[in-house]
Amino acid sequence: xxxxxxxxxxxxxxxxxxxxxxxxxxxxxxxxxxxxxxxxxxxxxxxxxxxxxxxxxxxxxxxxxxxxxxxxxxxxxxxxxxxxxxxxxxxxxxxxxxxx
Amino acid sequence: xxxxxxxxxxxxxxxxxxxxxxxxxxxxxxxxxxxxxxxxxxxxxxxxxxxxxxxxxxxxxxxxxxxxxxxxxxxxxxxxxxxxxxxxxxxxxxxxxxxxxxxxxxxxxxxxxxxxxxxxxxxxxxxxxxxxxxxxxxxxxxxxxxxxxxxxxxxxxxxxxxxxxxxxxxxxx
Numbered sequence: 001x002x003x004x005x006x007x008x009x010x011x012x013x014x015x016x017x018x019x020x021x022x023x024x025x026x027x028x029x030x031x032x033x034x035x036x037x038x039x040x041x042x043x044x045x046x047x048x049x050x051x052x053x054x055x056x057x058x059x060x061x062x063x064x065x066x067x068x069x070x071x072x073x074x075x076x077x078x079x080x081x082x083x084x085x086x087x088x089x090x091x092x093x094x095x096x097x098x099x100x
Numbered sequence: 101x102x103x104x105x106x107x108x109x110x111x112x113x114x115x116x117x118x119x120x121x122x123x124x125x126x127x128x129x130x131x132x133x134x135x136x137x138x139x140x141x142x143x144x145x146x147x148x149x150x151x152x153x154x155x156x157x158x159x160x161x162x163x164x165x166x167x168x169x170x171x172x173x174x175x176x177x178x179x180x181x182x183x184x185x186x187x188x189x190x191x192x193x194x195x196x197x198x199x200x201x202x203x204x205x206x207x208x209x210x211x212x213x214x215x216x217x218x219x220x221x222x223x224x225x226x227x228x229x230x231x232x233x234x235x236x237x238x239x240x241x242x243x244x245x246x247x248x249x250x251x252x253x254x255x256x257x258x259x260x261x262x263x264x265x266x267x268x269x270x271x272x273x
Contacts, residue, residue: 006111021121024202029173033121047148047153056236063156064248066157073165082266090176
């Protein structure tokens, strides 16, 4: 039987990979994908804890997280399209017009 | 112990695929590897007696969100990352923000590992009977969480309108 610890460690590893991606990559689409990895790591934690506690609440929270992730992806990608139209680039370094 | 074998198989697939998402230069391959990682996570959800979440993972994430990402990647047609600011040489040898990011990710991983070693391991055994029926989830969703459910529909409506307005081409008057 696989214990809860294993799922939590796996979730931590996945979240660390996602956080590393957000900070290391220089591509807006890859950064959004890394955010999705982090959201999924958190989902895994919710489901594992819900299973350990014997409630359906974990799965319901995952349902809401997925909805928010879908909305975030739609709006985020729309912003990426808008930025690409203005600057012809996906590098976040090139969107520094507001930086003094 | 077939459960342990499948767990490590799926967990290894998820970790390797997620690492490859970060490591690819072409966003198209990143999206593909992320779909692999989501599939492995869906398998883990099944092993956790949560078939509803597993199916939602496949349909919503792999089916809808990733298709949206692929659509944008193909629409923008700018697959390669700019080379001058790339971290391919070494993550710690880059400029300040990059070093900070790498250190932060490492610290986060170390902190998580430390927090997990502090918990007593006997609390981690799945002794309780699982709630896996979709009927129970649906009943709870429409009674206890009915308000959150309705707010979610407003959120999706706002996101839809926002995405359309943001991605719309400005028309000359």
